Amino acid sequence: MPQRLVITERSHEPRKRFAEELRRLRGERGLSLRELEREVGWDSSLFSKMESGGTLGGPEVVQALDQYYGTAPLLLTLWELALGDPTQFKEQYRRYMMLEAEATSLWQYSVSIVPGLLQTDAYAREVLSLGGYRGKELDRQVEARTGRRKLLERQDDSPPFRALLSEAVLRTPLRDKQAWRDQLEYLAEAAERPDVNIQVLPYSAGLSGLVSTDVMFLRLLDGTTVAYTENAHRGELIEENAPVEQLQRAYDAMRDVAFSLPESRSFVLRMLEEVPCEPST
Structure with a gap:
């Protein structure tokens, strides 16, 4: 034997x-x-x-x-696996993170902050520090969050990603002006990738069905779609068809009145122009 x-x-x-x-x-x-x-x-x-x-x-x-x-x-293989390790995230996010890693396409609406998949290190650090993280745990959470960018940076099989951003996202700067410039530049660069679509929902569009709710939709391998909704205090994974479809209808209605892709990138660049450059030393 x-x-x-x-x-x-x-x-x-x-x-x-x-x-x-x-x-x-x-x-x-x-x-x-x-x-x-x-x-x-x-x-x-x-x-x-x-x-x-x-x-x-x-x-x-x-x-x-x-x-x-x-x-x-x-x-390097172990490093790549560790980078996407869902155990780095708190328990309520772990199932969502596992589904996100397997999704065939993703689309998101963000009310007030840049989506996690598009955050620079400095942006993630400021957002997470406002949530109470400090020291080594802050470093770990920043690394975990920004490591998610690898999902969209894969050369051959990155899933299509559509981000619908409220105008408020782009008008709420970081305290560090250079870090904010870097974040806007990253958004402008990401918008040029073939699998990333970024649209801006202007204030002029008025109230919407997702006026206070961030939501991410994940299209899974079996053809079903799940949604993850989040506010400043909690998140919820929604897998039942009826509520997911209701959220999708609200999302589609907002996308219909958002700026086009070229208009949205121009808007990001316009916001970038308004950020004063730090004087050279």
């Missing part, structure tokens, strides 16, 4: 497993963090945070470690 495979006791959570593999590989080489710094070229404090699960690091350092240890593409 063939020998039975031994089931390891390593974590099944992608983020924890990634950190475990980093510790294991360094331990097998008998290296200190300082020695690894000399060998690979990144600061030892970064390796320490990666091995403790405090940060995932970036793809460049992960590729360098893969090359040094001769494990390519193991570490």
Whole structure:
């Protein structure tokens, strides 16, 4: 009989497993963090945070470690899985995050803030800090949220994404003017991608059926559509057909009176022009 495979006791959570593999590989080489710094070229404090699960690091350092240890593409694969790990999010969001990762198309309406899939790091940091996150947990939540951008940045199979933004989204700046410029520039660049459509719903359109509700629609592999509604205090995943269809009708009515795609991008650029440039030092 063939020998039975031994089931390891390593974590099944992608983020924890990634950190475990980093510790294991360094331990097998008998290296200190300082020695690894000399060998690979990144600061030892970064390796320490990666091995403790405090940060995932970036793809460049992960590729360098893969090359040094001769494990390519193991570490990069684990890093990609950890980046989309739903366990990074609070319990009520985890099922939604799993569905988002599998969706064949996505479309969203945002009342007052930039959608998470289009947020820069600085924008996400300010929004999450207003929600009470601090220190390492803030860093972790920023990394988790901005890691979702990878869903739209895949080269061959990123799902189509339509974002309908209330004008208020673009008229509510960050406190840091340069960070706000960066966010608007990111939106303008994203609007040029073939699978990303961004439309602005102007104030002149008046009240709407989603006047106080952010909503994301996910088209799933089985052809069904679910909705996730959210306000400042709670979110709800809606899977029943009737309420989802009601939300879709409200969304379609708003899209009918929104600016066209070219008009919307011009509006974003106009908002960008209104942000004063920081003086050079």
